[in-house]
Amino acid sequence: MSSPAGTPQRSWSPSTAVRRAIAGERIELATLLERRVVFVAGKGGTGRSTMTAALALLGARAGKRVLAIDVEAKGDLAAALGSPPAGFAPRVVQHDLSVLELRTDESFQEYLNIYFKVPRVTRLTPLARVFDFIATGVPGPRDMLVVGKIAYEERRKEPGSRSPVWDLILVDCAAGGQVESHLGAAKAMLTLVRGGLIRAQVEWIDALIRDSRRTTVVLCALPEEMPVIEAIELHERLRMGSGVAVDVCLLNRAVVEPVTAAHRHLMTALIDPEHAEVVAQHLGGSPLPLDAGLELQAHLYDTTARYLRQLRNKLPMPVVPVPLIVDRTGLTTTRAVADALSNRLG
Amino acid sequence: MSAEQAGYVPERRRSVRKEAAGLGRRLAPLEVVICCGSGGVGKTTVSAALGVAIAAAEDKRVLVLTVDPARRLATALGIKGIGAEPVRIPKARLRRAGITIAGDLEAAMLDMKQAWDRMIERYSPDRLTAQRILRNPLYQRITDSFVGSHEYAAMEALYELHDAGEYDCIVVDTPPSRNALDFLEAPSRLTDYVGSRLLSLLSGGPSRFGFRAMNFAAAPFLRLADRLLGAEVLAEVSDFVQQLQLLYDGIQGRARSVSRLLRSSRTGFVVVTTLEQGPFDEAEFFCTKLREFKMPLRAVVVNRVLPDVFRDAGGVAAATTLVEDPKVAAWLAGELHLRVSAEAARFIGKTFLSRNTLAHREARQLAKLGRLGEVPIVRIPLFSEEVSELEGLVRIAKTL
Numbered sequence: 001m002s003s004p005a006g007t008p009q010r011s012w013s014p015s016t017a018v019r020r021a022i023a024g025e026r027i028e029l030a031t032l033l034e035r036r037v038v039f040v041a042g043k044g045g046t047g048r049s050t051m052t053a054a055l056a057l058l059g060a061r062a063g064k065r066v067l068a069i070d071v072e073a074k075g076d077l078a079a080a081l082g083s084p085p086a087g088f089a090p091r092v093v094q095h096d097l098s099v100l101e102l103r104t105d106e107s108f109q110e111y112l113n114i115y116f117k118v119p120r121v122t123r124l125t126p127l128a129r130v131f132d133f134i135a136t137g138v139p140g141p142r143d144m145l146v147v148g149k150i151a152y153e154e155r156r157k158e159p160g161s162r163s164p165v166w167d168l169i170l171v172d173c174a175a176g177g178q179v180e181s182h183l184g185a186a187k188a189m190l191t192l193v194r195g196g197l198i199r200a201q202v203e204w205i206d207a208l209i210r211d212s213r214r215t216t217v218v219l220c221a222l223p224e225e226m227p228v229i230e231a232i233e234l235h236e237r238l239r240m241g242s243g244v245a246v247d248v249c250l251l252n253r254a255v256v257e258p259v260t261a262a263h264r265h266l267m268t269a270l271i272d273p274e275h276a277e278v279v280a281q282h283l284g285g286s287p288l289p290l291d292a293g294l295e296l297q298a299h300l301y302d303t304t305a306r307y308l309r310q311l312r313n314k315l316p317m318p319v320v321p322v323p324l325i326v327d328r329t330g331l332t333t334t335r336a337v338a339d340a341l342s343n344r345l346g
Numbered sequence: 347m348s349a350e351q352a353g354y355v356p357e358r359r360r361s362v363r364k365e366a367a368g369l370g371r372r373l374a375p376l377e378v379v380i381c382c383g384s385g386g387v388g389k390t391t392v393s394a395a396l397g398v399a400i401a402a403a404e405d406k407r408v409l410v411l412t413v414d415p416a417r418r419l420a421t422a423l424g425i426k427g428i429g430a431e432p433v434r435i436p437k438a439r440l441r442r443a444g445i446t447i448a449g450d451l452e453a454a455m456l457d458m459k460q461a462w463d464r465m466i467e468r469y470s471p472d473r474l475t476a477q478r479i480l481r482n483p484l485y486q487r488i489t490d491s492f493v494g495s496h497e498y499a500a501m502e503a504l505y506e507l508h509d510a511g512e513y514d515c516i517v518v519d520t521p522p523s524r525n526a527l528d529f530l531e532a533p534s535r536l537t538d539y540v541g542s543r544l545l546s547l548l549s550g551g552p553s554r555f556g557f558r559a560m561n562f563a564a565a566p567f568l569r570l571a572d573r574l575l576g577a578e579v580l581a582e583v584s585d586f587v588q589q590l591q592l593l594y595d596g597i598q599g600r601a602r603s604v605s606r607l608l609r610s611s612r613t614g615f616v617v618v619t620t621l622e623q624g625p626f627d628e629a630e631f632f633c634t635k636l637r638e639f640k641m642p643l644r645a646v647v648v649n650r651v652l653p654d655v656f657r658d659a660g661g662v663a664a665a666t667t668l669v670e671d672p673k674v675a676a677w678l679a680g681e682l683h684l685r686v687s688a689e690a691a692r693f694i695g696k697t698f699l700s701r702n703t704l705a706h707r708e709a710r711q712l713a714k715l716g717r718l719g720e721v722p723i724v725r726i727p728l729f730s731e732e733v734s735e736l737e738g739l740v741r742i743a744k745t746l
Contacts, residue, residue: 045386045624226386257693266690269682282677283667285660292655293665293698296728324700 029345032247033059035216036154037208039171039244041179042220043230047252047337051220051322052172053080054338060097061338064167067153068099071146071182072174075101082331102149144185144202151205154214179217180234183209183242212245219249219315223300223307232314246317250341251308254321255300267294320344369645369724369746370399374406376614376644378508378607379517383618384628388649391739392618392726393519394422394453398440398743401449406514410453411507413500413521423453424736430457443736445743449514461499469596479589497521501604508607614644621648621708633718646721647746648712650728656705661698668695 032038032055040052052068059066067090070077075085078101083093090098156165173179186206190199209215217238221231231249238244270279270287280286304321311319322344325336373379373396381393390412397410409432412419420428423435424443432454440447463480470476479485497520504518607613615636619629629646636643655661668674668691675688715723726745729738 043386044384045622222386224386257697259693259697260690262687262690263693266678266684266686267694269684270678270694272682275682278681279678280660280664282681283664283674285658285663285667287661287664287668287694289655289658289661290665290668290694290698292653293661293701294694296701297697 029058029342030062032216032218032345033062033064033168035168035247036214037150037169037171037216038247039173039179039183039215039217040220041173041217041234043222043227046220046222046227046231047322048220049076049080049172050334050337051218051250051252051341052077052170053334054341055218056081056097056099056170057334057338058342059168059170060094064096065165066097067166067169068097069150069153069169069171070099070101071171072103077101077172079330080334082334100153102146144205147182147185147205147209148201151208154208180237180241183217183238183244187242210243216245216247219246221249221251221307221311222253223251223255223304228307228310231311235315246315248317248345249311249315249319251304251311251319251321253324254304254308255297256304256321256323257297258301259294259298263294267291368403369647369722370396370403370743372722373614373616373644374400374404374515377515377612378504379515379614379616379644380520380608381518381616381618382520382632384625387618387620387625389618390419390519391422391742392616392647392649393517394419395739395742395746396616397451397453397517398445398447398739399746400515400517401447401451402445402743404448406449407512408449408451408515408517409507409513410451410517410519411456411504412453412519413456413458419453419455419519421735422739424739425453428453428455430455430460439736440740443740445740452513456500456503458499461503465499465502465597466593469593469600471592475589475592479586479593482586482589485586501608502600505600505604505607608641609639611642614642616645616647617643618647618649620650621711623711626711626714630714630718633721643718643721645724646715646718647724647726648715649726651712651725652701652705652708653727654705656698656701657709662702665695665698665702668692669699670695 038055040048040055042048049070052070056066056068068077068081070086078084078086078091078093078099081093081097081099083091083099086093086099086101088101088103090100092098150169150171153166154164154169157163158165173182186202186209190202190206219231219235221227235246235249238246267287267290269275271291276286276288308319308321320341322337323340325333325340379396379400381389381396383389393412394410397408400406401408410419410423412428420426424439425433425435427433432452435451435453437447440451466479466485467476470479500518500521504516507513507516617629617632617636619625633643633646672688675686675691678684678691679686712723712725724746726742729741
């Protein structure tokens, strides 16, 4: 981002953020898909895997060669893409879309293989364990391998050509604060590792993460108290810590259809004792339970609106509600979410 | 699974209700109640509600201990803030919110850093060792990042509090674990870590466990690690590890005591979950593991369950007609003498049907809980009216 000559670059201030949030600033889907690496982060249960998968579908639909990476995989991402569990090697799930499941041991083996020519699999166990113990104590190395593998995929070129293998890499981050340690790993390593062969590699990974044109974070939240607070706090820590850019916050499972006066009016008439019998007969059952449905809808709509406001007040980036999709599972849900996202993001 | 199996039969439902009645009373004789479950299921609120229910059931001094950044517990209990010092919840306030407690209710937050520092001080053979560890730049990062470190510190603090005997019953809201197992395995994991041969070998000094021979075998690996990380890092790690190993005996002894307390009949585990797939799977896994570790599971609390009304067959029929019958709006308009839009009719039907789909999914999940064996299962319905935090809490406490 450049500032006009003579104008000092202004830092972000809350008032701008509030203005932007009220205007409901939108982010072009195309902008998001132009990035090289997108980390999808959020508390457990906020639908990270579904969002990652939906963005991956949209990327592939836009003609990008997409790699979706599941960190500390439980197989959720592959499932959301309608695929059986993937492995450490990218697995093609559909045209232009592959999925990879990232595990630390395997990253470590590959790392040694690439940079130290240590053959894979053989006699690595004791070394891997030594490494594991250091890595448990010193936060850098383990996270570094995760980020390192991602950066390596970003850099990978087609054999005999200069064009990259992937246009877009989407990362389904492990739950909670782990994304911070991953994104901050390079920075932490730079203060820790002053020599050694790893230093140079850490430097280019750090540069990749801090480059807001290439790397960004998508925050996921739910219209509930803790996920909202955690998304806000995570954003703040990311901003202070790793210096990575956050493009958008997705409010998942949003209830976006309000209950109007007309709906309430009709409901009241439906359950009016005066007509109850004839209405129940015509409809094939008593409409009384439907009132609970309307109440719940109104309550969830209010809750969504409240948390949407809170997020928009606190986050200096677009906050986009993604409607609750209840009646489908797996790839079908992912497709529905992808459609919703593409409508909302424009 | 067939539809009959999926929907749970009324017979069973009655027995579940009966068993569930008076969870507060059932838990009151215990000295330690540990609430666990994955993040986002309302564990903190349920822990607070259990505290209220226990204090309401019997005249006991109850402490609710949270490791959450406490705000949640404070809001739920309707007080300003909670610190490491226990705060009393005024009886009058609870009475206004609709419940009378016989006992005393207090709440406190666990200060993780303090818990760790005290632990290091307690187990260090001398002050100098303690100071060296506390000053090591790696110390804070290790306590932050070591898998299970928060869990371990929580256990330590719990043990201390229980040992002090100031409270009749301590309800613990456990840290949100990445993996439920971290919590149960924390004590043994820490001893493994501190006492590991690999670490002692890394520490470079003479191994106190007699695995010197491994130094030879490990040399090429260490050289490689050296190239990877640079010599300075390894030196820092090694110094830290050397110091930490001096604490081994103390930590190991305490870990054994903590482990005994967790398995004793004075302790009870309550697993909290929602019916969403992720948390539910984790809860099931957790229950299995508790049994494996011989730790007493006393109840499963299922939070935010859609009320039964959403599975009402008459409601489904009425909603389906509203959504599918193109002439329904016109008929209603004639019958009710009202302007009725097709949209309004469809909307009312649709909102019910989508909740109905979820309610059926939830019923299938609930039916699976039978697999856990003879454990009381308590359902907390999803409330749809706005109430104050404390009133909401009291309502949950009454369900319990």
